[in-house]
Amino acid sequence: MKYYTYYPGCSAEATAVGLGISVEAIAKPLDMELIELEGWTCCGSTPYGSLDELESIVVAARNLALAEQTGLDLVTPCSSCFITLYQADIKLKDHPQLMAQINEALAVANLEYHGSVRVRHLTEVLVNDITPEVITTKVKRPLNGLKVAPYYGCQLVRPDYGFDDPEFPQSLDRLVECLGAKAVPFPLKNRCCGGSLIIPEEDLALGLIRKLLDNAVENGAQCIVTPCPLCQTNLDAYQSRVNSKFKTHYNVPVLFITQLIGLALGIDPKSLGLNTNIVSPSEVLDYIYNYINYITTH
Amino acid sequence: MKSLVEEVAATPGGENIRACIQCGVCTGTCPMAGEMEYPPRKIIALIRAGMRDEVLSSSSMWYCLSCYMCTVRCPRGVKPTELAHALESLATEHRFKIKRTRTPAMYRSFVNSIRGNGRVHELGMMVRYYLSIMPDLLANPLATIKMLPLGLKLLLHKRMPLLPKKVEGKEELSKIIQKFREVRGAQ
Numbered sequence: 125m126k127y128y129t130y131y132p133g134c135s136a137e138a139t140a141v142g143l144g145i146s147v148e149a150i151a152k153p154l155d156m157e158l159i160e161l162e163g164w165t166c167c168g169s170t171p172y173g174s175l176d177e178l179e180s181i182v183v184a185a186r187n188l189a190l191a192e193q194t195g196l197d198l199v200t201p202c203s204s205c206f207i208t209l210y211q212a213d214i215k216l217k218d219h220p221q222l223m224a225q226i227n228e229a230l231a232v233a234n235l236e237y238h239g240s241v242r243v244r245h246l247t248e249v250l251v252n253d254i255t256p257e258v259i260t261t262k263v264k265r266p267l268n269g270l271k272v273a274p275y276y277g278c279q280l281v282r283p284d285y286g287f288d289d290p291e292f293p294q295s296l297d298r299l300v301e302c303l304g305a306k307a308v309p310f311p312l313k314n315r316c317c318g319g320s321l322i323i324p325e326e327d328l329a330l331g332l333i334r335k336l337l338d339n340a341v342e343n344g345a346q347c348i349v350t351p352c353p354l355c356q357t358n359l360d361a362y363q364s365r366v367n368s369k370f371k372t373h374y375n376v377p378v379l380f381i382t383q384l385i386g387l388a389l390g391i392d393p394k395s396l397g398l399n400t401n402i403v404s405p406s407e408v409l410d411y412i413y414n415y416i417n418y419i420t421t422h
Numbered sequence: 423m424k425s426l427v428e429e430v431a432a433t434p435g436g437e438n439i440r441a442c443i444q445c446g447v448c449t450g451t452c453p454m455a456g457e458m459e460y461p462p463r464k465i466i467a468l469i470r471a472g473m474r475d476e477v478l479s480s481s482s483m484w485y486c487l488s489c490y491m492c493t494v495r496c497p498r499g500v501k502p503t504e505l506a507h508a509l510e511s512l513a514t515e516h517r518f519k520i521k522r523t524r525t526p527a528m529y530r531s532f533v534n535s536i537r538g539n540g541r542v543h544e545l546g547m548m549v550r551y552y553l554s555i556m557p558d559l560l561a562n563p564l565a566t567i568k569m570l571p572l573g574l575k576l577l578l579h580k581r582m583p584l585l586p587k588k589v590e591g592k593e594e595l596s597k598i599i600q601k602f603r604e605v606r607g608a609q
Contacts, residue, residue, distance in 0.1 A: 134542040139581045163591035165540040170488050171529035172536060174510040177434050182602045183536070186595055215434065222434075225609070229602035233594045282490035283503070290494045316453055316489035320532075323551065324524035325485070328457060361576060400579045 126253055128244075129194045130158035131187065131209070133202035133353070134166060139361075140202075140353030145397030146382035147201050147246065153262060153389050154254050158199065161191055167205040168212055171320065178222070184212030185226045189237040201246040201382065203279040203352040210243040210285070245280055247351045247381065248287045251295045256302035264390030266304030268415045270408065272384065273310040273345035274300050275336065277355040281314060290314070299381060300349060303388035312339040317358040326365070333358055334366045337374045347377040347408050349384050356380055360402045377405040387412060426474045433512055435504030442466045448492035448502045458482035462492060462502045465509070479518045483509040484525040527554045537599070540592030545582055548573075
């Protein structure tokens with residue numbers, strides 16, 4: 125059993141609830157003990173950093189200080205929380221004067237940050253600690269060569285954590301393939317989905333989402349998988365908006381990588397939060413559960 | 423009086439601006455460059471030319487998606503993504519009114535939701551956001567109504583909690599932020 129301090133992030137409890145549910149469902153079967161960070165608050169977030177960079181680092185620092193007390197690596201499944209916490213940690217270490225100021229503020233809550241937390245993305249933990257080689261031995265229901273477009277998004281691999289190539293990432297492909305699925309070529313796999321600009325600049329973001337859907341479908345994908353809550357929401361919830369804007373007919377299920385892993389581990393769809401996916405994943409489930417029937421009728 | 427380039431270089435994220443060689447890889451890489459009046463290469467040139475009002479009142483940096491592709495490709499380590507965040511912070515600090523984009527209004531609603539709840543409560547954030555752009559919405563009621571099915575879908579799929587969660591660390595976070603503002607103000 126491997127132990128981690130777990131930071132779900134706000135969206136894993138709301139717009140991306142399927143992520144939170146599926147992470148918890150696969151942890152034990154993969155010998156991970158995820159201990160939720162007590163008293164966690166917002167990570168600091170990109171919008172906060174845009175309006176007030178220093179104050180957003182304070183918000184991140186409180187979580188880092190709490191995590192430091194646990195002595196375990198801090199793991200989050202959210203790409204945006206990951207980059208915020210990771211970069212706040214670096215900035216604090218690079219700017220001792222800022223660290224001192226922030227520690228003065230943290231002191232009102234008897235907290236102090238020393239800069240020793242290792243911030244990690246869950247995907248990186250699955251690849252480097254749990255490893256695809258071990259995950260494959262735990263597969264109870266191989267995915268029969270299901271064609272999957274692995275979508276990395278941006279902040280899992282950029283700017284540069286040394287974990288995967290920022291331009292041609294492979295880690296998610298490896299996770300997909302160790303489950304018995306086939307990772308299809310997906311040239312846009314690390315291009316942006318529009319992020320939070322989907323709210324204030326919807327038309328621009330829909331154009332980006334359309335390109336991604338098009339690229340995945342063109343390469344034969346039966347579904348898209350991603351680790352990122354915002355990417356999943358944009359590609360899944362906004363797919364019908366893309367269709368009405370561009371007069372297209374996309375109907376591609378978008379799963380969290382943790383949901384796909386859970387299916388291969390033999391966990392039932394509801395326990396993976398698949399009922400919260402907006403584009404129905406029923407074809408994917410049909411392919412996995414009734415394979416013989418599926419290939420003879422399609 | 424500090425020059426604009428000094429001001430930017432002193433803002434976290436803007437430190438490397440002087441290293442830019444105006445090669446334009448950032449602009450060539452940026453998925454939003456076509457929407458910006460001053461794409462990344464150009465805005466760096468404007469900063470170095472000292473055109474403060476043009477830069478800080480511009481909507482350009484507010485189109486940054488934080489995809490970090492420019493940061494990965496910049497041959498000089500300028501980190502244009504961080505630079506965009508620094509410019510947004512400066513524009514906010516000096517209360518520049520940004521036209522053409524609703525992004526600053528959305529960011530403010532988002533941050534106020536965090537300051538109020540300790541975590542983001544999406545529905546609360548959206549309500550704040552819609553209230554802040556009300557004149558705009560009333561001018562285009564049809565586009566607003568078209569958003570309802572999406573909200574409903576999220577709600578029916580249990581992805582839009584109506585009430586914010588009770589967050590244990592909320593008061594503590596407020597106290598820390600308050601203290602930080604004092605410490606920062608004193609220096």
